[in-house]
Amino acid sequence: MxxxxxxxxxxxxxxxxxxxxxxxxxxxxxxxxxxxxxxxxxxxxxxxxxxxxxxxxxxxxxxxxxxxxxxxxxxxxxxxxxxxxxxxxxxxxxxxxxxxxxxxxxxxxxxxxxxxxxxxxxxxxxxxxxxxxxxxxxxxxxxxxxxxxxxxxxxxxxIVYHSGAQPGDVLLLTKPLGIQPAMASTRLSSEYSSIIQSTLDSDIVANAVNLAIECMTTSNLNAAKAINEVGANALTDVTGFGLYGHGLNIARKSNVSLNIDLIPIISGTLELSALFEHGLEEGKSAETAGGLLMSVSEENLDEIIHSLNKYNVPAYEIGTVKEKGNEHVVIDNPEILEISSLSVKFES
Ligand SMILES: Nc1ncnc2c1ncn2[C@@H]1O[C@H](COP(=O)(O)OP(=O)(O)OP(=O)(O)O)[C@@H](O)[C@H]1O
Ligand SMILES: [Mg+2]
Structure with missing residues (x-):
């Protein structure tokens, strides 16, 4: 060999x-x-x-x-x-x-x-x-x-472009964040392994890795079908530039500011991100095959969430679109929502 x-x-x-x-x-x-x-x-x-x-x-x-x-x-x-x-x-x-x-x-x-x-x-x-x-x-x-x-x-x-976000829109995200810290936990030196063992239960780390792999092998096709039915003002997927970087693309092209006040994460990845300094709570951690980030009007909000859920796609309301301010993307002390399953409770 x-x-x-x-x-x-x-x-x-x-x-x-x-x-x-x-x-x-x-x-x-x-x-x-x-x-x-x-x-x-x-x-x-x-x-x-x-x-x-x-x-x-x-x-x-x-x-x-x-x-x-x-x-x-x-x-x-x-x-x-x-x-x-x-x-x-x-x-x-x-x-x-x-x-x-x-x-x-x-x-x-x-x-x-x-x-x-x-x-x-x-x-x-x-x-x-x-x-x-x-x-x-x-x-x-x-x-x-x-x-x-x-x-x-x-x-x-x-077609839905980066450039259509409007002040007053709501921002939806379809997958939790935290792929980079979750997967980094699978490639640890023995020094890091012992730090993690003293910080996090091994089941939490194993579940985070499993959910990260599930996220990376779940297509955004169903989310796109829902958007196709209802419409969205702006759209992108969250990958290597993280939520902050891909949000910045929408904000710049639309000439608006995004205020992000909630960050859904794969349960356990906040602690892992702190250890590896990935900046997950600032939206700076790299995602792979991440979810769709969309900007939708207030009047379409209920319908798009319903349509996403009908296709078994979660819809996390992570913030709002504002008139352009000093910064294009504001992520200031966001609420962190820990997610441990991608399944959706759908009520027709
Ligand atoms: N070598 C290149 N030549 C021309 N255009 C490029 C090149 N590399 C990237 N681009 C363009 O730059 C933009 C950003 O590229 P990137 O691949 O990062 O797209 P993304 O959608 O933001 O990220 P991802 O592909 O990870 O979802 C895209 O419009 C892409 O076509
Ligand atoms: Mg992309």
Whole structure:
């Protein structure tokens, strides 16, 4: 057995899941320097996915995402990668994916069986949301990575942009936060292990990891279906830039301020975040395949919550949209809501 075969998937790269994204400020500098010119058919440069208007009835949505492993099980890693890559389509309010190209990077020494299981998890997840791998690209690379390039279609008028949040709107989030600290607890040195054991019950840590994996393998498709039925003013998904960073994208594009006064977290992750200094209570902790953050009018609020719950999607009311103030995103001493299950009580 080679050295790498004996190592865990997450031990081959030093960054995990969406936390390997280039920081947002550096990405902005990079893209500014290139000065890309977008033609008028590109409806929303800088949003979660590119939307290309073909005619009044048809837009094509294209997006790509890939990252390093966040779990050691290659099959689950494949599912998480497919969930994360396809979620940017749902973050535009679109629901109809027509195909996914699978992108794979594998270290020379990694047994092909590991790569095969990642791809199998990827394909099974795509099937579970009604689509399939239609091709891909595979390279030899020192760090393993997996992801997808996704194509979807939609009516242009169903697309929901970052830019539509209005003062008076309510902010809803569909998954709890805390993926980064929950998963960091699975990769601990013995020094950290003993600190955690003295701080948190081992069952709480195990449940946090299980719920984090459930979050990362639960598609935002159902949430997008609900939004498609009722409508939302602005929409994004919460990934590597955390709630703060993705909220900032909506606030800037909409020229408003977001006041966030409640942060739903995976139970136990506040203590883990404090230990690893991830900044969860400030919305700064990186999420992977996180939930949808939407801005909805007060008058649509009950209907959208009802519709989300009907599709078995939780809806946490985390704050409100204000006229633009000194800061685009205000998260000041928020209430912390500990979540230990994604299941929804639905009353029709
Ligand atoms: N190399 C690149 N060339 C051109 N545009 C890019 C490049 N990298 C990122 N972008 C654009 O920058 C914006 C932010 O990219 P990013 O992948 O972080 O999207 P996101 O939706 O905010 O995050 P996530 O994909 O994790 O959900 C997107 O509009 C994306 O198309
Ligand atoms: Mg996104």
């Amino acid at each position: 080679s050295d790498i075969e004996k190592r865990k998937l997450t031990s081959i790269a030093p960054l995990f899941g969406c936390s390997c994204k280039l920081p947002e400020t550096e990405l902005e500098t990079l893209l500014e320097d290139i000065n890309i010119s977008y033609s008028p058919e590109i409806l929303c440069p800088g949003d979660d996915a590119a939307v290309i208007k073909i005619n009044d009835d048809l837009a094509i949505i294209k997006t790509t995402d890939f990252f390093t492993p966040i779990v050691d099980d290659p099959y689950i890693q494949g599912k998480i990668a497919a969930c994360n890559a396809t979620n940017d389509v749902y973050a535009m309010g679109a629901t109809e994916i027509v195909g996914v190209l699978a992108l794979l990077g594998i270290p020379r020494e990694l047994p092909l069986e590991n790569a095969r299981m990642m791809l199998k998890g990827f394909q099974d997840f795509c099937n579970s949301i009604g689509t399939s791998i239609v091709g891909g690209h595979t390279i030899i690379n020192p760090w393993p990575f997996i992801g997808g390039a996704v194509t979807a279609i939609s009516s242009p008028d169903k």
